[in-house]
Amino acid sequence: MALTASGTTARQDQGGASAPDAPRRPKRTVRLTSRRPLGAARLLGPVVVLVVWQVASSTGLLDPRQLAAPSTALRTGAQMFADGELVGHLLASARRAGTALACGVLLGTVLALLSGLSRAGEAAVDGLVQIKRAIPTLALIPLAILWLGIGETMKITLITLSVLVPVYINTHAALRGIDYRYVELAFTVHLSRWQFIRRVALPGALPGFFTGLRLAVTMSWTALVVLEQINATEGIGYVMTKARDYGQTDIIVVGLVIYATMGLLSDGLVRVAERRALSWRTSLGA
Amino acid sequence: MADVAGSVTESTTDRAVVTISGLTRRYGERAVLDAIDLEIAPGEFVALIGRSGSGKSTLLRALARLDPDVDGDGRLEVPENRSVMFQDSRLLPWARVLDNVVLGLDSPDAAARGRAALADVGLAGRERAWPRMLSGGEQQRVALARSLVREPALLLADEPFGALDALTRIRMHALLADLCARHRPAVLLVTHDVDEAITLADRVLVLDEGRIRVDLPVGLAKPRDHEHPDFLNIRRTLLEGLGITRKDGRDVAAP
Numbered sequence: 271m272a273l274t275a276s277g278t279t280a281r282q283d284q285g286g287a288s289a290p291d292a293p294r295r296p297k298r299t300v301r302l303t304s305r306r307p308l309g310a311a312r313l314l315g316p317v318v319v320l321v322v323w324q325v326a327s328s329t330g331l332l333d334p335r336q337l338a339a340p341s342t343a344l345r346t347g348a349q350m351f352a353d354g355e356l357v358g359h360l361l362a363s364a365r366r367a368g369t370a371l372a373c374g375v376l377l378g379t380v381l382a383l384l385s386g387l388s389r390a391g392e393a394a395v396d397g398l399v400q401i402k403r404a405i406p407t408l409a410l411i412p413l414a415i416l417w418l419g420i421g422e423t424m425k426i427t428l429i430t431l432s433v434l435v436p437v438y439i440n441t442h443a444a445l446r447g448i449d450y451r452y453v454e455l456a457f458t459v460h461l462s463r464w465q466f467i468r469r470v471a472l473p474g475a476l477p478g479f480f481t482g483l484r485l486a487v488t489m490s491w492t493a494l495v496v497l498e499q500i501n502a503t504e505g506i507g508y509v510m511t512k513a514r515d516y517g518q519t520d521i522i523v524v525g526l527v528i529y530a531t532m533g534l535l536s537d538g539l540v541r542v543a544e545r546r547a548l549s550w551r552t553s554l555g556a
Numbered sequence: 557m558a559d560v561a562g563s564v565t566e567s568t569t570d571r572a573v574v575t576i577s578g579l580t581r582r583y584g585e586r587a588v589l590d591a592i593d594l595e596i597a598p599g600e601f602v603a604l605i606g607r608s609g610s611g612k613s614t615l616l617r618a619l620a621r622l623d624p625d626v627d628g629d630g631r632l633e634v635p636e637n638r639s640v641m642f643q644d645s646r647l648l649p650w651a652r653v654l655d656n657v658v659l660g661l662d663s664p665d666a667a668a669r670g671r672a673a674l675a676d677v678g679l680a681g682r683e684r685a686w687p688r689m690l691s692g693g694e695q696q697r698v699a700l701a702r703s704l705v706r707e708p709a710l711l712l713a714d715e716p717f718g719a720l721d722a723l724t725r726i727r728m729h730a731l732l733a734d735l736c737a738r739h740r741p742a743v744l745l746v747t748h749d750v751d752e753a754i755t756l757a758d759r760v761l762v763l764d765e766g767r768i769r770v771d772l773p774v775g776l777a778k779p780r781d782h783e784h785p786d787f788l789n790i791r792r793t794l795l796e797g798l799g800i801t802r803k804d805g806r807d808v809a810a811p
Contacts, residue, residue: 459660
């Protein structure tokens with residue numbers, strides 16, 4: 271205190287005297303994670319884009335031949351639903367995506383278990399999946415058409431092949447990453463190999479599996495877009511291809527919205543399943 | 557005390573539960589355990605203390621047969637039905653408390669026995685809880701239930717209370733002493749806490765540089781009074797075995 275200039279000292283003394291009683295602002299605590307889920311606030315970006323888009327269309331800035339107005343697309347979509355035309359296409363797409371997803375998830379999981387639980391399995395499987403991972407699905411289309419034709423089999427096979435990769439990678443990594451302490455525990459309580467798989471390996475790998483599943487679900491829809499433009503007679507992709515030929519930008523927008531909706535919806539479903547299956551990570555009640 | 561003593565004489569007439577002779581374990585050139593000889597009688601509670609790096613965990617892991625990759629030799633006989641308690645409770649986070657307790661048991665009455673074991677450690681009613689909902693002390697009690705439900709002939713415990721606060725630790729001492737008096741497994745408790753060793757054990761070993769330097773029976777009546785002169789004498793002997801000497805009214809550690 272003696273070293274500070276007299277004026278400063280005086281002010282500091284004053285502050286010091288009143289400090290214990292003065293209400294202080296709550297101290298900011300360090301947060302390592304975000305406070306709360308965003309909730310509806312995350313819609314802000316999409317809503318802004320939508321408004322700008324609508325304004326641009328209404329004022330004539332945006333040519334409907336380039337992109338239809340959101341309101342036009344909404345009317346067209348409602349009309350197509352009312353006609354019942356869209357529902358059939360939607361079901362066809364959902365069936366394709368669902369079948370391929372089921373196959374891919376099953377295959378990816380089985381391969382991950384083979385590779386994650388035995389060295390021989392890893393030697394046999396891992397290299398192949400890594401190679402598949404490096405090859406884009408699009409590049410497989412020519413061969414797939416030669417081998418499997420242009421029908422459903424080819425489409426479902428290709429989607430299955432893309433979907434199994436994220437399921438495999440994440441489940442396999444989770445199996446490999448199981449805490450060695452639990453392996454020791456399993457030994458000390460004399461778990462059999464099968465009991466170890468059922469009680470330790472599988473539940474321990476479940477978080478990884480769900481990460482893979484969420485990627486796979488979205489991927490099954492995106493792969494569908496491309497494949498439904500090859501020799502399809504039904505499905506959302508077919509509707510969009512046809513609309514392109516006729517320059518119906520409103521129908522293209524409807525198709526895009528449907529793809530986005532289906533992708534988000536199925537991702538949401540997986541998240542619900544994930545929360546239930548992994549309730550041990552978050553739940554507080556017994 | 558009389559009936560407990562009776563059961564002890566009965567069981568000590570049996571062969572030793574643990575027989576170790578010339579046990580050596582090496583990490584590279586360094587012998588962490590250097591030709592150890594040790595016998596543990598049925599129902600005997602042995603505490604193993606030593607400075608960090610003295611090899612006490614290595615010895616316990618050898619007894620648990622958790623060291624298949626460690627280089628060494630010597631004779632080691634341990635019972636097949638042995639349980640291990642680790643410093644961490646090592647509960648599977650994705651299994652409910654009861655499922656953790658009966659992990660690996662497949663007898664039809666496993667669930668009933670698991671419930672009884674949980675009641676024994678004072679956790680009746682928490683069967684369906686997830687491990688992360690429990691406090692550290694409660695988790696370690698579940699681990700104790702998981703060990704004892706197997707009715708082991710040998711309980712190996714590697715600093716099981718090391719991560720608990722002092723108050724919880726005292727409660728766990730009483731619980732462990734009580735349960736061991738009832739189930740009478742042979743126990744090898746690894747600890748760095750001299751008082752914990754004297755409070756619980758029938759016999760305390762001091763391990764130093766891979767050899768057993770002190771092998772001291774604790775003949776005090778239980779429950780043990782920490783202020784009793786005999787307790788303090790034993791404490792002094794063990795501390796000296798650990799290289800801690802009394803100088804000018806203070807404990808001084810050897811360099």
